[in-house]
Amino acid sequence: MGEHLTESLRPWLQKPASERIAHLQAPRWIGTQAARDAIDLLQAGLDRAPALRTRGVMLIGPYANGKSMIAERFAIMDRRRADAARNPRRVVLVQTREGSGLVNFYAGILAALEAPQIKARDTSAKADQLDRLLRQLKPRVMIFDEFHNCLRGRRRDIEAIFAVLRRFGRDYDLSPALVGELSIFDHVMLTAEMASRFQLAPVPRWSYDEAYLSLLDSLEAALPLAQASGLSDAPTAKLIFELSDGLIGETVAIVTTAAIAAVRSGAERISRECLRDLGYIPLSRRRQSLAREVLA
Template identity: 60%
Template sequence: MSEHLLDHVRPFLDRSTETRIAYIQAPRWIGHQIAMQAHERLADLLARPPALRTRGLMLVGPYANGKTMIAERFAVEHLRTAVSQRVWVVQTREGAGLTHFYGSILQALRAPIGRSRDVGRKAEQIDHLLDSLKPRILIFDEFHNALRGRARDVEAVLAFLRRIGRQFDISPVLIGEVAVYDFINDTSEMASRFDLHAVPRWQYGEEFLTLLDSLEGALPLARASDLSDEPLARTIFQLSEGLIGEIVAIVSAAATAAARSGAERITKSELEQLRYIPVSKRRRAPARDGLL
């Protein structure tokens, strides 16, 4: 009866409903092809020989599509085997200007930030830390946040990316929406320094159906849901709009409801009862009108 589940998931069927729900709702890594290819490209940057003019990488795609998880998973796997940390993830702060950008880096490097808004002092502090820690890769998540300021500040951020390659042998990795791609390719000088790894929306096809099968095997429900069969698969695809974060959220919510109700499988009826609103339609959702 549990043949549809992965081996390590089957024991959860003997646990309480709340334990199973906690497992269903926990964040999970999905090693799909684009994610694994991204890891290979990041590994190549980590293993490259020293260079005076380093190349970087852009992970670009729509929101809620797994870009951050790809980067964080790679950083965690690196830490498990590394003698010293060579990969650091910077959560780029919201807000324009170099002060915010430098503050993001200092926070990521676990350095005291202080209240000073002296950009020059922060730059010197970052240089000292980079020289001491010797990172090989700096991953800037939500990098589009750094591109919303004045033109001179944006140019200073791009100049910083060029300089850390030359001065500290660091490969920058930029994660964000299409604005990142547009800014980097606005000049040939920057475009020549970054390769692109696209993380596009999923298309309805065999890879999407395989993804649903993988998700079904990872969720401890006693009965098979056959998520990859029509019309269930088509419904999930339409609700998610091809965003992997939404795909996982929809399937997890439906699995949680199935565990609580005792149905022990996801059906089209279960999905409809969620009344899940796709991201693109939430601004016009009836629930919004009730807030006015």
């Protein structure tokens, strides 16, 4: 029993159902090739020599496909290294605020730096405050998660934000990492000058292939279920792929939900019947789902 699990996970089979369910519900890092490649590009931004014209990274892909987890993983890695060596942290993770304009953009960075917000609508005051903090803290990489949030506005506001990113590189030797949807790529590629400043780290939608089957095998080995589920067997794998729309976030959500149901029912394995019983509606079909019609 449990031969399908990683060795470190097998003791979990002896734990109460409530503890196993809590383990299943906890966020988990999935080191896919795209994720490892993105981490390597971000790390290169930390390890590079000082430069007046720094290069950044675009971490681009569809929603629910693991981009934010990659960004958070990299920031956590830096924090652990810095705390262990008692050094300053070199990575800043910014949750980009909705709306274009420098006031919102600066406010998001100041919040990430845990700085007090002064003169809420005063752009110059926020810029001065941020300049002082960057001179003091000297970060090397600044990650802007959901960067597409600040691209929904007037063209001149968007150009001002990109001008600030260029200034950060010139004045503070700071490499930006822009995380989000395809619109980021489109805006950066509008000019050769901006395009030359960023490397692409794609996080594409999955195809139904050997790589996806390997992903399912890795997930199954990390689920504390007593019986093997055979998630990579063709009928089950195809069903999970169809329900997930090829998105890793959806794949993990489906498998996790099914595993929790298997623990609660005592089945201790994920079957096709278990997956169908979830009533899971793919993201691409939710707008046309019966659940939406009931709400209308």
